[in-house]
Every structure is written in structure tokens, then in C-alpha cells.
Amino acid sequence: MTTSVTLPVQPPVRYAGFWAGAWRRFRRNFLAMYGIIFVSIIVIVAIFAPILAPYGPLEVDVKHTLEAPSLIHLMGTDAVGRDLLSRIMFGARPMLLVGVITQVIAMLIGVPLGIIAGYAGGIFNYVVQRLVDFFSALPWYLLVLFLIMILTPSLTNLIIALTITSWVYPCRVSRGLTLSVREMDYAEAARALGIPTWRILINHILPQTAPLLLWSFAVGIPTLVFAEAGMSFLGLGIRPPDPSWGQMLGTAGQFWQFFPHMFLFPSLMIILSILAFQGLADGLRTAIDVNVNI
Amino acid sequence: MLRHILRSLAGILWVILLLSIFTFVLSRAVPGGPWDVGDIKFPLTEHQIDLYKAKYGLDKPILEQYLLWLRNAVTLDFGSPYLAPEMTVTGLIMKLLPYSALVGGLAATLALILGIILGAIAASKQNSLLDIIINSFAIVIGTIPGFVLGFLLAYYFGVKLHWFPTGGWENQPKYLVLPVVAYGFPAIGGVARWTRQCMVEAMSADYVRTAHSKGVRQAGVMARHVLRNAAIPMVTSFLPMIPGMMTGSMFIERTFGIPGLGQYFVNSANTRDYPLIIGITIFWAVLITTTYLITDILYVIIDPRVRLEAKKQ
Amino acid sequence: MENRPLLEVNNLEVAFFTKDGVVRAVNGISYAVEEGDILGVVGESGCGKSVSMMSMLRLLPEPPARIMGGQALLNGRDLLRMKSAEINRVRGAEIAIVFQDPMTSLNPVMTIGDQIAESMQVNLGLSHHQAIQKTIQLLERVGIPKPADRVKDYPHQFSGGMRQRVMIAIAISCQPKLLIADEPSTALDVTIQAQIVDLVKQLQKELDMAVIWITHDLGVIARLAKRVNVMYAGYIVEMGPIISVFKRPAHPYTIGLLGSLPGKQVATDQDLIYIEGAPPDMIRLPKGCPFELRCPYRSDVCSDEHPPLASVGKDHQAACWNL
Numbered sequence: 001m002t003t004s005v006t007l008p009v010q011p012p013v014r015y016a017g018f019w020a021g022a023w024r025r026f027r028r029n030f031l032a033m034y035g036i037i038f039v040s041i042i043v044i045v046a047i048f049a050p051i052l053a054p055y056g057p058l059e060v061d062v063k064h065t066l067e068a069p070s071l072i073h074l075m076g077t078d079a080v081g082r083d084l085l086s087r088i089m090f091g092a093r094p095m096l097l098v099g100v101i102t103q104v105i106a107m108l109i110g111v112p113l114g115i116i117a118g119y120a121g122g123i124f125n126y127v128v129q130r131l132v133d134f135f136s137a138l139p140w141y142l143l144v145l146f147l148i149m150i151l152t153p154s155l156t157n158l159i160i161a162l163t164i165t166s167w168v169y170p171c172r173v174s175r176g177l178t179l180s181v182r183e184m185d186y187a188e189a190a191r192a193l194g195i196p197t198w199r200i201l202i203n204h205i206l207p208q209t210a211p212l213l214l215w216s217f218a219v220g221i222p223t224l225v226f227a228e229a230g231m232s233f234l235g236l237g238i239r240p241p242d243p244s245w246g247q248m249l250g251t252a253g254q255f256w257q258f259f260p261h262m263f264l265f266p267s268l269m270i271i272l273s274i275l276a277f278q279g280l281a282d283g284l285r286t287a288i289d290v291n292v293n294i
Numbered sequence: 295m296l297r298h299i300l301r302s303l304a305g306i307l308w309v310i311l312l313l314s315i316f317t318f319v320l321s322r323a324v325p326g327g328p329w330d331v332g333d334i335k336f337p338l339t340e341h342q343i344d345l346y347k348a349k350y351g352l353d354k355p356i357l358e359q360y361l362l363w364l365r366n367a368v369t370l371d372f373g374s375p376y377l378a379p380e381m382t383v384t385g386l387i388m389k390l391l392p393y394s395a396l397v398g399g400l401a402a403t404l405a406l407i408l409g410i411i412l413g414a415i416a417a418s419k420q421n422s423l424l425d426i427i428i429n430s431f432a433i434v435i436g437t438i439p440g441f442v443l444g445f446l447l448a449y450y451f452g453v454k455l456h457w458f459p460t461g462g463w464e465n466q467p468k469y470l471v472l473p474v475v476a477y478g479f480p481a482i483g484g485v486a487r488w489t490r491q492c493m494v495e496a497m498s499a500d501y502v503r504t505a506h507s508k509g510v511r512q513a514g515v516m517a518r519h520v521l522r523n524a525a526i527p528m529v530t531s532f533l534p535m536i537p538g539m540m541t542g543s544m545f546i547e548r549t550f551g552i553p554g555l556g557q558y559f560v561n562s563a564n565t566r567d568y569p570l571i572i573g574i575t576i577f578w579a580v581l582i583t584t585t586y587l588i589t590d591i592l593y594v595i596i597d598p599r600v601r602l603e604a605k606k607q
Numbered sequence: 608m609e610n611r612p613l614l615e616v617n618n619l620e621v622a623f624f625t626k627d628g629v630v631r632a633v634n635g636i637s638y639a640v641e642e643g644d645i646l647g648v649v650g651e652s653g654c655g656k657s658v659s660m661m662s663m664l665r666l667l668p669e670p671p672a673r674i675m676g677g678q679a680l681l682n683g684r685d686l687l688r689m690k691s692a693e694i695n696r697v698r699g700a701e702i703a704i705v706f707q708d709p710m711t712s713l714n715p716v717m718t719i720g721d722q723i724a725e726s727m728q729v730n731l732g733l734s735h736h737q738a739i740q741k742t743i744q745l746l747e748r749v750g751i752p753k754p755a756d757r758v759k760d761y762p763h764q765f766s767g768g769m770r771q772r773v774m775i776a777i778a779i780s781c782q783p784k785l786l787i788a789d790e791p792s793t794a795l796d797v798t799i800q801a802q803i804v805d806l807v808k809q810l811q812k813e814l815d816m817a818v819i820w821i822t823h824d825l826g827v828i829a830r831l832a833k834r835v836n837v838m839y840a841g842y843i844v845e846m847g848p849i850i851s852v853f854k855r856p857a858h859p860y861t862i863g864l865l866g867s868l869p870g871k872q873v874a875t876d877q878d879l880i881y882i883e884g885a886p887p888d889m890i891r892l893p894k895g896c897p898f899e900l901r902c903p904y905r906s907d908v909c910s911d912e913h914p915p916l917a918s919v920g921k922d923h924q925a926a927c928w929n930l
Contacts, residue, residue, distance in 0.1 A: 031433060137309045137583050141542060142575060149563035149571065150320050226439050230545050233441060234560050249445065250548070256445065257453045267442045274437040282433065500711040506666055507706075508726040508777065509699035518725070522716050598716055598761045 022287040032283020038276035046092035053086035057243045066259050076261040087243035088265055094155055094244045095273060098228035099221045102162045107217055110170035118178025128175070132168050140165040144227065148236045158237050162227055166220055173216045177209040211288040218281040222274050229270045245269050302590050306583040313579050314367065318360050321568045322352070372573035377565055383573035387555065394547065394554035398540030400470065401478030406532055409482040413489025420494060428486060436483025444476035444549035477539065477546045488531055496524040526597050530589050537585045541578040611683060612639040613784060613817050619677035621662045624670065628890035632658040634841040635677065640817050642784065647832030647849070648821045653886060655841040656821045660787050664702060665694050700730040703778035707790040709770035713762040719773045720758035723780055730781045745776040749806060768799035772806065779810055785817045792827065804831055825868060829853065837861050840887050840897035847923030857925035859902045904929045
């Protein structure tokens with residue numbers, strides 16, 4: 001009985017890679033695209049602020065205090081006559097620095113800790129887990145406020161304090177991922193073949209966990225932007241006269257009731273920024289189809 | 295079961311203890327103290343600083359300081375605030391607590407009620423236009439920080455329309471409206487999205503298909519199968535929101551000038567009022583971790599899978 | 608004696624509207640099931656066997672699925688055109704389904720007693736207490752030891768095979784006239800499989816139910832069924848009495864399936880026989896015979912026109928141009 005038949009030749013089907021598919025899904029998300037565009041603009045503004053800003057951010061002009069938006073001061077001036085637009089532009093810097101750098105450092109600390117804890121187990125895993133439990137039991141503002149009090153408010157100290165509370169989530173995610181990947185059959189096969197551990201980690205575990213780690217990077221930023229705005233608002237972040245949007249809200253003082261431009265513009269920038277980073281994180285989530293169950 | 299609870303309790307006590315050590319040691323590790331703040335017109339001499347230190351008990355070795363503090367703390371005696379030595383920390387916390395609790399608690403309630411309703415609607419009309427609208431609304435509104443929204447609301451409803459006062463506190467409900475709305479509204483977003491996700495996951499489960507195949511009507515399916523399963527992750531996420539919002543109200547308190555724990559926490563950070571700041575920190579930590587314990591217990595009660603695991607131990 | 612069949616399906620067509628295109632899952636199938644009959648439905652994954660059954664009970668989510676045409680007559684009443692209140696009355700009471708995966712098909716936070724009782728409460732109007740009493744009897748009937756104790760247990764306290772017995776108990780609780788078993792033993796290991804098959808066989812005799820058993824496992828069909836439908840790409844390509852189909856298969860696909868069963872090859876070290884190629888893309892079904900590209904007997908007409916079912920024996924039909 002015949003068992004095989006020559007099939008007609010079919011053109012090979014080209015399947016897009018994982019990231020190409022993810023990008024397509026990302027592009028379709030309106031909020032995510034807004035996020036990318038806005039963040040790009042803000043980064044450019046922050047980097048080129050000295051060139052783009054019409055005035056210096058610390059330039060005091062007592063003859064033009066509390067002016068409403070006009071042609072020479074597009075966003076008006078504050079209580080000591082500083083141009084608001086310039087201060088807003090420079091205010092992008094602390095926002096980005098705190099948001100991104102903190103998260104980068106948090107990932108650099110948390111991810112390796114998590115992967116090693118997940119893969120090696122034993123006492124290391126136990127210690128890391130206890131640390132994670134401790135930091136997870138308390139809300140971030142508790143520890144951050146306390147640390148700022150100890151270290152005195154400044155941009156650097158804010159980054160340090162926030163890093164200490166932010167490394168926990170990436171650590172948890174990567175530990176959980178490592179645990180699940182470690183048990184997968186292909187990891188076991190690699191071990192059986194005698195492939196050294198570090199190679200397994202880099203060649204097998206990391207590629208599987210990379211999309212989720214990218215997402216956990218993005219998802220932490222909106223909270224950090226909020227934290228910078230909030231801490232500066234309370235006077236415990238970026239101290240005057242250096243501009244920061246949250247701080248501008250906090251020092252609007254009693255003036256905001258009569259000079260709405262003083263709080264409207266910083267408010268707007270804060271909202272738009274958090275929205276942008278949130279959109280990025282959300283877009284990433286649907287793009288790479290995250291299902292985090294930590 | 296009891297063992298499971300005791301284990302959780304032990305875990306919490308560890309956290310509080312560790313936190314107390316952490317805060318205590320850190321606050322003593324920094325040079326300077328409450329005498330550095332305020333109208334000091336000339337630098338203090340070594341002798342004067344030593345006198346101050348003795349007054350505040352800061353000249354003793356740190357371990358002795360800590361143990362002394364610990365012994366008092368267990369009896370809920372956290373000393374007196376440096377800047378208000380006529381009161382006790384515990385007394386001050388009790389006095390301020392109602393304001394924060396009221397604002398935070400009401401805001402959390404607002405967020406939970408509206409959020410769950412919106413989330414349930416979105417879940418039942420999955421992928422419809424209404425669902426997309428609710429989802430977008432939830433995302434956008436969730437990104438507005440409470441204190442920012444507070445300014446916007448205070449300006450419009452307070453300054454322009456004069457409907458509500460823009461801050462301060464007299465014992466009247468109208469002082470609560472704007473802060474509660476500003477604080478609670480952004481939280482609706484997260485609640486709605488999580489509700490929707492939990493419900494959709496329950497609704498698309500195989501056992502729902504089984505229930506339908508038995509001839510159970512939609513109402514019965516929702517009540518006995520969907521809600522009971524969706525409630526588990528929902529409760530475990532939503533319960534901690536209540537103390538969370540009570541302790542996180544410092545931003546909104548600053549916006550509206552509400553004399554709550556949050557305000558004093560920030561102030562004591564600025565003035566280095568150690569007893570007060572440590573007292574408030576520990577108090578908040580206890581509040582939050584206790585809620586986690588309650589949530590844990592609740593989880594064991596409502597999820598039979600966990601309950602039987604716990605019983606086995 | 609009824610001369611009308613219990614279930615009569617005519618030209619059932621079901622499609623799924625997805626963003627990648629329209630998946631034509633079921634393409635005009637017709638068959639009948641008499642009272643007390645046992646029908647096996649065989650085919651590979653994706654051939655439309657489950658979809659056709661679920662669509663009859665309207666268990667498919669209406670977007671993206673849509674019933675494009677046809678009838679499913681249960682004692683003369685068209686299931687496909689019933690309103691939701693009516694179809695709810697049919698579900699559980701007249702037709703019951705046992706699903707494939709017993710791990711996820713039971714509600715994890717409800718006792719199995721309550722879940723079995725629920726069916727009787729809804730369909731027979733029993734009180735909770737009465738229903739629980741009957742549940743205990745049912746549990747005994749399906750072979751669960753210590754039924755009075757286990758009534759209060761939760762699904763995760765049972766093994767896979769036990770859970771499937773619970774599902775069967777749910778299904779037969781209201782003595783339906785038709786039991787549809789959608790690959791109920793596929794997720795279980797082989798020895799348990801055999802027990803489940805035997806259980807259903809006994810129950811079928813006791814309750815005089817009609818059974819439709821869906822599977823891709825020919826061995827199960829051989830043990831259980833009286834008649835068989837062979838499905839491919841949403842079509843029924845062969846149907847008939849079990850002995851006739853197994854002894855004298857007419858459609859090349861059926862021949863291939865039966866030929867691919869490991870038999871002598873295992874002992875004599877010959878290569879296993881298999882069917883070349885892969886199932887067609889259900890979004891872009893060819894206009895001719897869907898099996899054409901894999902068929903060793905194909906001819907020119909096969910790619911141009913779709914073959915209708917033609918008689919190849921007593922009550923035995925196959926859809927092929929080259930019989």
C-alpha cells in the first residue's frame with residue numbers, strides 16, 4: 001500500500017519574529033504610541049533645555065512677578081519673576097532622572113539577585129526572600145520619607161531612597177520567572193548535557209524572561225515619576241530653587257488661587273508624563289502578552 | 295489552621311521589629327538632632343550639645359537606647375515629641391488619626407464602590423464600546439496624582455464656584471468633599487481594571503461552560519460560579535487599599551491643609567523629631583501589616599484550596 | 608416505536624469570525640441519532656467535532672462563533688432556533704455534556720456535591736436537601752467510594768479520574784435522553800480511560816440514553832460505539848455502522864487512519880504508516896475535496912468539486928469521488 005505522495009511545492013511561509021509581532025501590537029495601541037512620542041519629546045527637551053529654554057530656570061526678575069501667560073513669558077512667571085516655561089523645561093530633568101535612573105539601578109540590583117536566588121536556592125534564596133518580604137510589607141513612601149529625612153533632600157538622595165524600595169519588584173518577578181523556567185524540560189536537558197550554569201542562565205533563562213523583565217522595567221516608572229512629583233511637592237525632593245514640577249506645585253503656596261497658571265502648567269506636565277509612561281507600560285503588556293501572577 | 299495564622303503573625307512581628315531597629319539605628323546614625331532646627335542664631339558649643347544630648351537621652355550607647363525604647367514601645371509608650379514635650383507621641387497620634395483615617399477611609403470606599411461597579415459592567419460587556427470607554431477612562435484617571443487633582447478641583451469648585459472650602463478643617467462635612475474626591479477618584483481606575491480582569495478570568499473559565507451546560511441561568515452562573523471565584527483575588531487586593539490610603543494621605547493633606555498624621559509625619563521629617571517620626575512609622579507599619587494578616591486569614595477562609603492546605607500543616 | 612430519530616442534524620454550518628479571517632469550522636454535516644444509539648465521532652484536532660456538538664447546545668460564544676445554517680432537531684424541535692430560556696431547559700435535562708478536561712471543568716470553590724445537586728435543582732426543581740440525597744446515590748453509581756463523606760469535598764481533593772466520574776454524575780443526574788461525551792478520557796491515563804469508557808457503557812444501558820462519544824482514539828470507538836462518523840476539515844467524510852466502517856473503510860482518510868494504527872509494524876520492525884501532509888487551513892478551505900492534497904487516490908475531479916456522501920454499503924456512506 002502506498003504510503004507517500006508528492007505534495008505540490010508551496011511557497012515558504014515567513015513568520016515574523018516575536019519582537020516584530022510585539023511591535024505590531026504595540027503600534028496599534030493609541031496610548032502606547034502617545035507614550036513613546038511624548039517620552040521622546042520630553043527626553044529631547046530635557047537634554048536640550050539649556051538651548052531650548054528662553055530664559056534661565058533660576059533667572060529672577062522682580063519687575064515681572066506673577067505675570068499671566070503672555071508673548072514674552074509663554075507660561076507666565078512665578079512669585080519671584082522666573083519664567084515658568086523655562087522652569088518647566090528644566091523640570092523635565094529631575095523627573096526623567098528619578099524615573100529612569102532609579103529603575104535602571106533597581107533592575108541592576110533586583111534582577112541578578114532574583115535570578116540567582118531562584119536558580120541557586122538554598123540560603124541565598126531564603127535571605128533574598130526575607131528581604132523581599134520585609135520591603136514588600138511596607139508602603140514605599142514610609143521608607144522613602146524616612147530615608148530622605150536621614151539623608152536630607154536632594155536629587156541624588158531621592159534616587160538612592162527610591163532605589164531601595166524599587167529593587168524589590170524586579171527581584172520578585174525575575175525570581176519567580178527563574179523558578180518556573182528552571183523546572184522546564186529544556187533547562188533540565190541542558191543541565192543533563194553538562195552545560196555550565198552561567199551558560200544556561202544566559203542562553204536559556206534570560207531570553208525567556210527578557211520580555212517580562214522589559215515590562216517590569218517599564219511598569220515601575222510611572223510610580224517613580226509620581227514619587228518624584230510627590231516628594232518634591234512635600235519639600236522632600238528637589239529643593240528650590242532647582243525646578244521640579246512637583247516642587248513648583250508645592251511652592252505655588254498661597255498664590256495658586258489667584259494665579260492659576262502657576263499650578264496649571266506643572267499639573268498638566270505631571271499628568272501627561274505619568275500618562276505617557278503608563279501608556280508605555282500598558283502597551284508593552286499587551287504587546288508581549290504578559291500574564292504576571294506573582 | 296491556627297498554626298498558619300500564628301506563622302503569619304510571627305512574620306509580621308519580625309517585620310515590625312526589623313523596621314524598628316532600622317529606623318532607630320538610622321535616626322541615631324545621622325549627626326545632628328532636634329537642637330539643630332529652629333532659630334539657632336549662633337553655633338552651639340560642645341558642652342551645650344552634650345547637655346542637649348543628655349536631655350534627650352542620646353548620650354547613652356545605642357544598644358541601650360534601643361532596648362530602653364523597645365521596653366517602652368511594647369507598652370505603647372513612644373515618648374514625647376521633641377517639639378511638643380507636653381504631649382505624648384501616642385496621644386498625638388490618636389488625636390491626629392481620625393483626620394487621616396476619615397479622608398483615607400472615605401476615599402478608599404469611594405474608589406472601591408465606583409471601581410467595582412465600573413469593572414463589573416466592563417466585564418459583562420466585554421469588548422464592547424462601553425468596555426473600551428471604561429478601560430480608557432480607568433487608565434487616564436489612574437494617572438492623575440491625588441494632590442494634582444486636588445489643586446484642579448480646589449481651584450474650580452473652591453475658588454471659582456465657591457461650592458467647597460479650599461482647605462483647612464472645621465468639623466463640617468463640606469471640608470471633606472474635595473479631599474476625598476481628589477484622593478479617591480484616581481484610585482477608581484485601578485480598582486475597575488482589576489475587577490474587570492478578575493471577573494473576565496472567572497467568566498472565561500471552563501467551569502462556567504459546565505454550569506451553562508447544566509442549564510443554569512445567567513444570574514445563577516454569575517452568582518455561584520463567577521463572583522465566588524472572582525471575589526478571591528479581588529478581596530485580597532482591595533482590602534489592603536483601605537489602610538494603604540489611610541497612611542498615604544500625606545500628599546492630599548498637604549494640598550488641603552488637613553491636620554492629619556501625614557502632615558505631621560512630613561513635618562517631623564523636616565524637624566528631625568525622632569520620637570514622633572519613629573512612632574508614626576511604627577504605627578503605620580502595624581496598621582498595614584495587620585491588614586495583610588487579616589487578608590491572609592480571609593483568604594484561607596474563602597478559598598477552600600488554601601484552607602485545606604493550611605489545615606494539613 | 609418512534610420512527611423519528613431522537614436527534615436529527617441537517618446541514619449544520621458553523622463559522623468563527625476572527626480577525627485573521629473566517630474559520631469555517633463545520634461545513635454542512637448531516638446525521639441522525641436514534642434513541643439509545645451510541646454514535647462515535649472520530650477525527651483529528653480541529654476537524655470540527657467538538658464545535659458541532661457545542662453549537663447544538665448553543666454553548667459557543669456568539670461572537671466570534673456564528674451558526675451559519677442548518678438544523679438540529681431534538682425530537683422535532685430545532686435547537687438552533689430556540690430562545691435562551693428554551694435551550695436552558697434542554698441543557699442538562701434532555702441533553703448533557705461531559706467535557707474533556709476534568710481539572711478545569713469543575714468550580715474549585717464549590718463542593719462537588721453542590722455542583723451535582725445544582726443540575727437537579729435547576730432542571731428537576733428539587734430542594735437542596737433532596738438533591739444532595741440523590742447526589743450521594745449518584746456518586747455511588749459512578750464508583751466513588753464513601754460517597755456520603757465525599758459529597759462535601761472540593762474538586763481539588765479528587766484525582767483526575769474521580770473528577771471525570773463526578774462530571775459524569777452531573778451529566779446523568781437528570782437522566783437526559785442524550786449524553787454527549789467530548790473526549791472525556793483524553794486527558795486521563797490509559798487505565799483510567801478504560802474504566803471511564805466502561806462506566807459510560809453501563810450507564811448507557813441502564814438509563815437507555817443515546818450517547819455521542821467524540822474522540823480521536825479509534826480504540827475507544829471500537830469498544831463502545833455502534834455507529835461512527837468520521838470527520839475531516841468540518842465535513843463528515845464517512846459514516847456508518849462500526850463494523851462496516853472498520854472492516855471495509857471506503858474513504859481514503861479512514862483507510863489512512865486505520866492503516867496508521869501500530870499493528871504488525873511494531874513486531875516486525877517495519878516503518879509506521881502515516882498520512883502525509885497536514886490538515887488544511889480552515890480559513891482557506893479548498894473548493895474541492897479537503898483531503899485531496901494528502902490523498903493517495905486523488906484524481907483531477909477531486910480538486911474541482913467537493914464530493915457528496917455516496918452509499919458504499921448498508922447504511923454506510925463515504926464522501927469520495929474514487930470509491
